[in-house]
Amino acid sequence: MILTTTTNKSALIARVEAKEANLTVAENFKEELVALIDKGNKFIVVDLEGVTYVDSSFLGALVSSLKYAITKQADIVIAGLNKDILALFHLIRLDKAFKIFTTAHEAAASKTL
Numbered sequence: 001m002i003l004t005t006t007t008n009k010s011a012l013i014a015r016v017e018a019k020e021a022n023l024t025v026a027e028n029f030k031e032e033l034v035a036l037i038d039k040g041n042k043f044i045v046v047d048l049e050g051v052t053y054v055d056s057s058f059l060g061a062l063v064s065s066l067k068y069a070i071t072k073q074a075d076i077v078i079a080g081l082n083k084d085i086l087a088l089f090h091l092i093r094l095d096k097a098f099k100i101f102t103t104a105h106e107a108a109a110s111k112t113l
Contacts, residue, residue, distance in 0.1 A: 034068055045079050
């Protein structure tokens with residue numbers, strides 16, 4: 001299990017439990033996130049607070065999941081990025097595809113805005 005979930009207001013917070021988000025967890029991550037979307041969750045916060053490293057395969061799984069979410073009229077936002085991962089998101093312009101929040105609770109609260 002890569003994701004643990006909690007509900008906060010009208011958002012589902014999906015916390016990534018792996019320290020390193022890489023090829024070994026990417027496919028399971030995508031399958032679990034797609035399953036959450038298929039269960040009818042329309043606003044999912046992917047909480048990466050405990051993640052210290054991401055690679056391109058994980059980022060690809062994240063983008064693929066967002067594309068799937070869009071087809072289901074759902075939204076995925078990102079929270080809890082450390083400064084290095086946040087810099088990577090800016091560098092490869094993923095900050096244009098995802099709304100990024102400092103904390104999962106801040107992201108969940110944004111749903112009501």
